[in-house]
Every structure is written in structure tokens, then in C-alpha cells.
Amino acid sequence: MAFKVVHYINQFFAGIGGEEKANIPPEARNGAVGPGMALNQAFGGDAEVVGTIICGDSYFADNIEKARQEILELVKQFEADGLVAGPAFNAGRYGTACGDVCETVGKELSIPAVTGMYTENPGVDMYRKSTYIVETADSARGMKNAVPVMARILLKQLKGEPLGKPEEEGYIPRGIRVNFFAEKIGAERALEMLVKKLKGEPFTTEYPMPAFDRVPPNPPIEDMSQATVALVTSGGIVPKGNPDHIEASSASKYGEYSLEGMESISAETHETAHGGYDPTYANDDPNRVLPVDAMRELANEGVIGRFHETYYSTVGNGTSVDNASRYGSEIAQKLKDHNVDAVIVTST
Amino acid sequence: MAHVCTIVPISLTVGANRIIPAVAIPHPLGDPEKTPAEEKKLRKALVKKALLAMQTPVDEQTVFNE
Numbered sequence: 001m002a003f004k005v006v007h008y009i010n011q012f013f014a015g016i017g018g019e020e021k022a023n024i025p026p027e028a029r030n031g032a033v034g035p036g037m038a039l040n041q042a043f044g045g046d047a048e049v050v051g052t053i054i055c056g057d058s059y060f061a062d063n064i065e066k067a068r069q070e071i072l073e074l075v076k077q078f079e080a081d082g083l084v085a086g087p088a089f090n091a092g093r094y095g096t097a098c099g100d101v102c103e104t105v106g107k108e109l110s111i112p113a114v115t116g117m118y119t120e121n122p123g124v125d126m127y128r129k130s131t132y133i134v135e136t137a138d139s140a141r142g143m144k145n146a147v148p149v150m151a152r153i154l155l156k157q158l159k160g161e162p163l164g165k166p167e168e169e170g171y172i173p174r175g176i177r178v179n180f181f182a183e184k185i186g187a188e189r190a191l192e193m194l195v196k197k198l199k200g201e202p203f204t205t206e207y208p209m210p211a212f213d214r215v216p217p218n219p220p221i222e223d224m225s226q227a228t229v230a231l232v233t234s235g236g237i238v239p240k241g242n243p244d245h246i247e248a249s250s251a252s253k254y255g256e257y258s259l260e261g262m263e264s265i266s267a268e269t270h271e272t273a274h275g276g277y278d279p280t281y282a283n284d285d286p287n288r289v290l291p292v293d294a295m296r297e298l299a300n301e302g303v304i305g306r307f308h309e310t311y312y313s314t315v316g317n318g319t320s321v322d323n324a325s326r327y328g329s330e331i332a333q334k335l336k337d338h339n340v341d342a343v344i345v346t347s348t
Numbered sequence: 349m350a351h352v353c354t355i356v357p358i359s360l361t362v363g364a365n366r367i368i369p370a371v372a373i374p375h376p377l378g379d380p381e382k383t384p385a386e387e388k389k390l391r392k393a394l395v396k397k398a399l400l401a402m403q404t405p406v407d408e409q410t411v412f413n414e
Contacts, residue, residue, distance in 0.1 A: 217365035217406045218349065224399055235376070281375040287391065288378030294388070294395040304399065344398045345364075347353035348373050 003047035003158045006078050007036040008071065008085040008101045010094045013140075014054040022058035022093075026067060028074040029054065035143060039084060042151035047158060051078040053101075057093035060100075067097075068104050075105055082158050087116025087146045088123060090138040099127025106131060112157035114171075116146045124172055132163075133172045210321040223305075227341040230308035232331060234316030235282065235289035235348040236274030237265070246315055248275025254314035254327045256334070259307075264293035276317035277348050289346055308340050316347060350398035352376055356411055366401040367411045368394065 011021040013034045032040050032049040040049050053074050060067045075083060083105045085098035095117045102113035107130075116134040117124050124133055132153050136146040149170040156163055166173040182189065189206070196203040221227050238246060244255045262269065270286040272279045287293045290311060299307040312331045316324070335343060351364035354376050359367045370376030377391045401412045 212361060212363050214363050215365070217408070217410075220403045220405045222403075224403055229399070277374045279374070281378065281380050284380070285378060285387075288375040288380075288387075291377045291391050291395050294377070294392040297392060298395060298399070303396070342399070342402045343349045344395065345349060345351045345353075346370070346376055347351065347355075347359070348376055 002043070002045060003081040003155075004050045004078060005039075005043070005047045005154065006075050006080040006083045007032065007039060007049045007052045008083065008098060009034055009036070009052060009054055010088075010091075010097065011054060011056045012094075014052070016054065022056040023062075024054070024056035025059050026053055026055040026070045026074055028052070028077065035087075035147065038143065038147045039151055042148045043155065046155055047082070047151075049084075050080065055097065057091070057097060060097040061093045064100065068100060071101055072104055072108055075109065080109075080111060082111050082154050083113040084150055084154055085113065085115040087134065087136045087143065087150065088118075088121060089116075089136055089140060089142060090118040090121050092122045095121035095123025096126060097123075099123040099131060099133065102131035103127055112154060114150050114154045114157070116150050117172075118142075119172065128172045129174050132157075132174070134170055135172050212321070213325075221342050224342070225302055226305040228306040228308050228339060229295065229299075229304045229342045229344065230335055230338075230340045231290055231292070231295060231311040231346070232335075232343055233290050233311070233313050233346045234319075235313070235346055236272040236315040236317075237270055237282065237286050237290040237311075237313050238273045240269055240271050242271070242273045246273045246313070248273060248315060249317040249319075251315040251317070251319045252323065254312055254331065256310060256312055259292055259309045259311060262292065263296050265290065272348075274315045274317055274348060276315075282348070289348060291344075291346070295344075305341075308335070308338065310338070350401045352394060352398050360409055360411075363409070365406060365409050366398075366404070367409070368398045368401055369411065369413065370394065
């Protein structure tokens with residue numbers, strides 16, 4: 001017996017209309033509609049599109065919670081074994097809807113799902129960790145290539161067959177680590193990689209580095225004697241006792257602390273929460289990491305206009321890049337809100 | 349923004365634009381070998397260097413060695 005599959009598409013691919021029809025609420029139809037026909041063909045009789053759910057892109061984007069529930073109820077009616085959404089190519093609202101529907105049926109109904117998107121679709125970053133997203137072209141011209149891959153990935157899940165690596169199967173990496181036995185030990189694999197690198201040959205890393213963004217340098221401060229300057233540190237300097245319990249490694253938060261009325265900090269008032277370096281010197285004199293004494297003096301001397309009396313601190317020790325980026329954005333926003341002109345960031 | 353740090357390559361990797369090399373990992377703005385007065389002088393000089401870096405126009409990542 002063939003697996004029962006529900007297909008989610010938007011108003012455009014259902015042939016209802018374009019932007020003028022993007023506000024239609026979810027509706028269900030029996031059987032395949034639009035790209036569902038090709039999907040049925042690709043299933044080769046192992047699965048069948050028993051129903052299609054159509055929702056306008058704007059309707060979904062404007063009523064996410066409501067649309068999610070309505071679509072979930074419609075999926076339930078079909079008693080489906082799996083769900084395919086899209087592909088959405090480079091359509092942002094559609095991609096977000098497809099990702100959300102896949103994530104929701106996975107969570108609520110525990111059925112496998114797959115969707116397809118262009119790598120730059122905003123839905124990719126939002127949902128690649130929670131569902132399988134096949135990498136597609138940026139427009140519907142890529143339909144012919146996308147559908148068979150999506151069909152295969154869903155069928156494998158329905159049959160309980162293991163899925164291979166993202167690049168082998170054609171889906172966007174989900175950031176999931178899978179243990180396996182390699183034929184060669186790590187040292188051998190590393191040396192082979194090095195030799196390839198030395199020869200200028202292509203090689204594949206086993207541990208891709210995170211991609212760091214680049215920002216254009218800010219223009220210089222014209223008049224430092226009028227500027228408000230703040231301190232931020234990843235060296236873990238916190239008030240004595242670490243009131244926010246910032247972790248010694250893999251920090252899950254940053255702290256925001258007042259220096260009001262303090263000419264300096266000392267072993268009596270502050271300490272480091274950082275577990276990645278010998279804390280002796282920072283604990284003896286926390287100014288060695290967070291130079292409060294120097295900033296005060298420079299403010300008194302008029303070298304800087306004003307010392308911002310709140311500092312921000314986290315522990316930069318195994319802290320994930322995602323978290324660190326978030327702390328950075330939040331801290332930067334807070335500093336901007338307080339009209340801080342310049343920031344010295346210290347790291348251990 | 350100026351980044352005062354000891355391991356300059358990390359700062360370059362993560363994308364800081366104005367980098368001031370510091371003293372040592374466990375005491376970037378201090379030196380326990382020095383007298384407190386000397387140490388303070390050293391710290392102030394490093395902070396001033398960071399301030400100067402932020403008053404210097406740069407169009408790419410720059411390490412302020414001197």
C-alpha cells in the first residue's frame with residue numbers, strides 16, 4: 001500500500017492567483033494540485049499525494065499562529081504518513097511557511113516532512129535545523145530538478161531508511177552530527193588532507209569553521225575629549241560572587257553591571273568567572289582585564305569626555321558563535337541607546 | 349570599537365577592525381611582574397593606544413602595533 005502524503009503549496013502554485021490572492025486562508029483539496037502531479041510521478045507508486053493544502057503567503061505571514069493551527073487540522077483530516085511543502089525557491093514568505101509547516105507536522109504529528117528552497121531564502125536559516133530542506137534553484141525553473149530529490153528524501157524517511165550526508169542526498173546541512181566508524185584514523189585523514197592542501201588539490205574538511213561576518217570599519221572619533229567611552233569584556237570580570245552565575249565556559253548569557261561611584265575595581269569588589277585562563281592575576285587585580293582605574297583617570301584628565309558607568313561582560317570560553325553574535329548585537333544596541341560613542345573591548 | 353587582546357589572530361579571524369595587542373592572556377592590561385605604579389602606567393598607555401586607534405581612520409582590519 002502506498003504511503004499517504006499531503007502536499008502544502010501557496011496560492012500561486014495552486015493556480016489561484018498571484019499577489020492579489022495572497023490573503024486566502026488555508027483550504028484543502030483532495031489529490032494533487034499543480035506541482036503535486038510531478039511529485040506523484042516521482043513517488044513512482046510508493047506514495048501518493050492524497051491531499052493538497054493551499055494557503056496564501058500573506059495570510060500565513062500575517063497570522064502565523066492561526067494559520068499553523070488551521071493547516072495542522074487540515075493535515076490531520078488526511079491521516080497522512082508524510083508531508084511535502086513547496087518547493088518555495090527564493091520566495092521568502094512561501095519559504096517561511098513551508099519550513100514552519102514541516103516543523104509543525106514533525107513536532108505535532110511526528111510524521112516526516114521535506115521542503116525545498118533556494119539557499120538564500122530566509123526560511124533556510126529559520127528551519128534548516130528542524131526539517132529537511134532540499135537545495136533548489138532560485139525560481140520555478142528548478143522544479144524539474146527539485147521534485148525528484150524531495151520525493152526521494154521523503155520516501156526514505158517513510159520507509160525508515162537512513163539518510164546520507166547532506167551533499168549526497170541534496171538537502172541543506174541541518175547541523176546534526178552522526179557517529180560512524182571511519183576506515184582510517186584521524187591522524188591519517190588529517191595528513192592526507194594536509195598533503196592535498198600542500199599540493200593545491202581540493203579537499204573536504206571534516207569540521208567546517210563558522211563563517212564570521214565582516215563589517216566596514218567605523219569612521220574615526222573626531223573629538224575623544226567629547227566622547228562617551230564604554231568597556232566591554234569577554235574576560236569574565238563580574239561583581240564578586242558572580243551574581244548572574246555566568247558559566248565558566250560556554251556562557252549562556254552576558255552581564256550588565258554598574259560602576260557608579262567606583263573609582264576603580266579590586267579583588268574585594270570584582271573577580272573573573274572565566275574558566276579558560278589562570279584567574280590568579282585577574283582576581284588579584286581585575287583592572288588587568290577590565291581597566292576601570294585607567295578609564296576613570298583618563299576621564300578625570302579630560303582625555304575622554306565621559307566614562308560610561310555600565311560595563312558588559314561575558315565569558316569567551318567555548319562560547320558558541322551564534323550566542324556570541326547575539327550578545328554582541330544586544331550589547332551594541334544598548335550602548336547605542338545610551339549614546340555611547342566608543343567602546344574598548346578587552347579579551348583574555 | 350577597539351579590541352584589546354593578546355591573541356591577535358583570533359581577533360583578525362572574528363573580524364575586529366581596530367586591534368591593539370595586549371600583554372598576556374591572563375592579564376591583557378597588566379603585568380604582575382611590575383610595581384603597581386608601573387603597571388598602572390602600562391595599562392593607561394594601552395588604553396590610550398586603544399583610544400588613539402579609534403581616532404585613526406582605517407579602511408581595513410588594522411593591528412596597531414606601535
